[in-house]
Amino acid sequence: MTVQSKAPARWIGTKGPDLVTRTAHRAWLMRQATGLFAMFQRAAINPTGGFFALDTEGNAIAPTAPSGSVRYLHETTRMVHCFAMAHLLGLPGADRMIDHGMAFLHSHHHDAAHGGWFWAVNDSAPVDPTKQAYGHAFVLLAGASAKVVGHPDADRLIGTVTEVLHRRFWDDANGAMTEEYSADWQPLGDYRGQNSNMHMTEALMAAFEATGDRSYLTMAERIAQLIINCHARAEGWRVAEHFHADWSVDRAYQGDPMFRPAGTTPGHALEWSRLLNQLWELGGRSHDWMIEAARALFLHTCEIGWDRARGGFYYTLDWADQPTRSDRYWWPCAEGIAAAAVLRQTGGDPRFEVWYRRIWDFAATHLIDPDHGGWFPELDDDLRPVSRVFTGKPDLYHAVQACLIPLVPASGSVTRGLAGGLL
DSSP: OOOOOSSOOSOOOOOSSOGGGOHHHHHHHHHHHHHHHHHHHHHOBOTTSSBOOBOTTSOBOOOSSTTOOOEEHHHHHHHHHHHHHHHHHTOTTHHHHHHHHHHHIIIIIBOTTTOSBOSEEOSSSEEEOOEEHHHHHHHHHHHHHHHHTTOTTHHHHHHHHHHHIIIIIEETTTTEEOOEEOTTOOBOOSOEEHHHHHHHHHHHHHHHHHHOOHHHHHHHHHHHIIIIIIIIHHTTSOOOOEEOTTSOBOTTOOOOTTTSOSSBOHHHHHHHHHHHHHHHHHTTTOOHHHHHHHHHHHHHHHHHHBOTTTOSBEEEEOTTSOEEEEEEEHHHHHHHHHHHHHHHHHHOOHHHHHHHHHHHHHIIIIIBOTTTSSBOSEEOTTSOBOOSSOOSBOOSHHHHHHHHGGGSOTTSOHHHHHHTTOO
């Protein structure tokens, strides 16, 4: 393994044009993206359906049970979404990946008896049959991205998941999605979460772009109003993660470290800053609070969440902004890169360019695996790769979007930019 210096760069140069306008930087971003696509295209196809997880060297993790590997809904759907981007780039073999994922969504993840999509399945049956808003957000995203590239099953998927969202998840009184149900749609507790609603906002915007149906955009705006303009603004631009059934903040919640970590998660604030910029653009720049919040979330998060001594974003903070999980994950840096790129386009503030360069410098030095490709998912306090929550090379969704979002206009999603031939 190549070992780099543990100290972050003391100086980030800003002379000359922005990086995203430079031919060499854009070519570097494209090489990074195509390398990621190539790694997953080579190794991820599971011949019995869906996709394999990849190990640290980028090879398929072989199943250990006769029933085959466990496939999670968010992983299957994200592969469809990502390879829709590969299709739009003109990369041969992308169509096979999209079709393979779409087929598995229908044949295995979809619950023909009760509707909706199972969270986790193997070759023969559901492993975790719960119906989760988080997973259903990515079903809608996969359908929207598949429609952009013309997949024949996209309209059916969008229509079916939209009906499920309205019937089962949407809380119209509060303007957000409820969280989790059993296979036969019995509520599993009173928990409400921002993570599922954040990704639902992303998916709803994608559905609006793909279909032109403004009701998707209206739902996205209502979610953002609740989670950000109401709660994050009241918390001094800290994104509350966990809520009670009445949508009051649950500061004491202790969840799992992967999807529902305790405290606040800087990466989600960075992700919201990008999504709010997109929502503001799609709404005709008519909601000024959105761009105000996007910029404030980004700058405040960089102030409290970035390790000034060693670089990288802490994974979680407590409500006094002190690190509780100090390991550096790959995806907050990926989201910070994408957010800095779009905010620089729409805001003009030179601080966004500084952060774009700083975060990429850290990612290129510490997160990108120079030996096997892909990104290390976790680094410890000494910036060495560890596997405490994630193993191997996680799905390419966050990393590949960090490479492609800076290359397209900030007026919409990356798929919209690529579909418009704007690269």
